Amino acid sequence: MKLLIALQVCDTRMGDIRIKKEEGPKKVQRFERQLAAVEKELEEEIKQVEAYTRERRQAERGTEDIENKQQKANIKLSNIKSNKEYQAALKEIDDLKRAQSLLEDKVIEIMEQIEAIETKCAASREMAERMKRQFELDREAIMKELEALDRDLEELEKERRRLSQAVDASLLTRYDYLRGHKGGIAVSPVVKGVCQTCHLGIPPQEFNELIRGDKLMTCPNCTRIIYWGEDQRYQIGVSEQDK
C-alpha cells in the first residue's frame, strides 16, 4: 500500500510539473501578442503622422497659390479705371485674405495634431522597448525554470521506475488502468468514512475493515484503491520512503 501511495504521489507530482512546464511557453505567447498589439498601434500612429504631413504640405501649397493671386490682384488694382472694377478687385483681395487666414489656421491645427501624435508615437516606442527588455529577463527566468522542472521530472521518472518495479505486476496494471480512467488518481485516502477523491461515504463496516488494513480495498463509489488516510503508517512523504 505504501508503494502504491508513493507511486500516486510521484505521478501526481509529475502531472503537476508537466502542467507547470506549459506555463512558460504560454507566457511567451501572451507576451508576443501584447508586443504585437503595441507595435501595430505604433505603426498606425506613424501612418497618421505621414497623412497629416501630406495634408500640411497641401495646405502650404494652397497658401502659396493665394499669395500669387494676391500679388496679381494688387497689380490689377493699380491699373483700374472704373469704380465698379475697383470694387470688384477690392472684394477679390478681401476674399483671398479670408481664404489665406483659413488655410493658415488649418496649417496650425494640423501641426498641433502632428505634435500630439508624435508624443503618442514616442510613448508607444518607449513602451515597446521596455516590454522587449522585460521580456529578455522573463525569458531567462522561464528557461531556468524549465530546466529545473526538467531535472525534477527526470528524478521523478527514475523514482517511478523504481517504484513500479517494486509493486506487484498485476497490481501495477490495475493502478495504471485506474489512473488512466479516473482523472490521474488511482489511490485515494478515506478520512472519517469519506473517500477524499469522490467525496462520498463508504459503509461503516467497510470503513472498519479499511482501518484494520489487512486487505486491499476499493471505494464502492469511484472504484479507486483506498486506504485509511489517518493511518500513521501512511503519513510519511515519498522522500522518506526512498530510504
Ligand SMILES: [Zn+2]
Ligand atoms: Zn471514492
